[in-house]
Amino acid sequence: MNNLLTNESIRLHADNLKITYIIGGNRIEALKGVSFEVKTGEFIAITGTSGSGKSTLMHLLGCLDVPTSGDYFIDGENVATMNRDELAAIRNQKIGFIFQKFHLLPDLNAIDNVALPQLYAEKPEVEAQKKAIQALESVQLGSRIDHFPFQLSGGQQQRVAIARSLINDPTLLLADEPTGNLDSETGEAIMKIFKKLNKEKQTTIIIVTHEPEIAEQADRIIDLRDGLIKSDTKISTLLSIV
Ligand SMILES: Nc1ncnc2c1ncn2[C@@H]1O[C@H](COP(=O)(O)OP(=O)(O)OP(=O)(O)O)[C@@H](O)[C@H]1O
Numbered sequence: 001m002n003n004l005l006t007n008e009s010i011r012l013h014a015d016n017l018k019i020t021y022i023i024g025g026n027r028i029e030a031l032k033g034v035s036f037e038v039k040t041g042e043f044i045a046i047t048g049t050s051g052s053g054k055s056t057l058m059h060l061l062g063c064l065d066v067p068t069s070g071d072y073f074i075d076g077e078n079v080a081t082m083n084r085d086e087l088a089a090i091r092n093q094k095i096g097f098i099f100q101k102f103h104l105l106p107d108l109n110a111i112d113n114v115a116l117p118q119l120y121a122e123k124p125e126v127e128a129q130k131k132a133i134q135a136l137e138s139v140q141l142g143s144r145i146d147h148f149p150f151q152l153s154g155g156q157q158q159r160v161a162i163a164r165s166l167i168n169d170p171t172l173l174l175a176d177e178p179t180g181n182l183d184s185e186t187g188e189a190i191m192k193i194f195k196k197l198n199k200e201k202q203t204t205i206i207i208v209t210h211e212p213e214i215a216e217q218a219d220r221i222i223d224l225r226d227g228l229i230k231s232d233t234k235i236s237t238l239l240s241i242v
Pocket residue numbers: 021023028029030048049050051052053054055056057100
């Protein structure tokens with residue numbers, strides 16, 4: 001019940017988000033004005049060709065980057081008005097982020113990598129380790145908890161990153177190509193975990209994917225092209241049942 005109450009408050013509103021990089025005199029407009037709203041409990045897939053701005057957008061949505069212009073609101077609050085501590089608290093308590101390139105700490109084993117967000121949230125270490133083991137078991141890595149990233153395959157590292165993103169029970173889960181390094185069977189198992197969270201806890205989920213069969217499992221597909229939204233399509237309930 002508690003979770004449902006917290007989830008009720010998640011609302012995202014992106015208003016004309018632009019990101020321009022200037023590299024050696026060249027202007028790269030990674031996002032050229034992206035606007036959309038996300039309701040509580042939506043499950044959205046972001047698709048688009050390589051370089052279309054998907055990761056750039058996800059970093060903005062995860063409060064890991066700031067736009068060159070435009071506004072981004074979480075729960076009605078403009079992210080631009082938050083100070084560093086408020087942003088850190090939102091990232092730690094509300095948002096689970098799965099990076100395209102895992103971002104695991106090389107000197108920590110799987111269990112310590114996964115437990116880290118709990119420690120940032122000042123949870124006791126014993127509890128954090130216990131939760132980390134459960135999270136690793138949920139992604140079928142119960143037998144690898146002592147392994148360091150270099151001892152794990154790409155797909156296994158991806159699953160450690162997924163376990164880490166879920167450990168603080170985020171109400172917003174942002175996943176950049178979460179199944180990109182996984183075989184289709186493991187990818188489906190991960191999608192099952194996401195769908196369960198979405199259904200049972202109303203977790204708002206946004207995933208980037210280039211796989212149509214993954215995207216079609218979402219409620220809505222936002223397709224990016226050259227830094228702009230090319231289409232924003234709600235998959236009808238009828239279609240998703242078939
Ligand atoms: N830090 C940066 N500095 C300069 N340009 C950048 C930076 N990050 C991204 N870009 C550029 O912005 C554009 C969008 O990049 P982004 O990583 O968002 O694409 P993507 O849709 O995630 O692609 P992929 O499917 O290959 O992951 C690209 O042209 C990229 O080269």
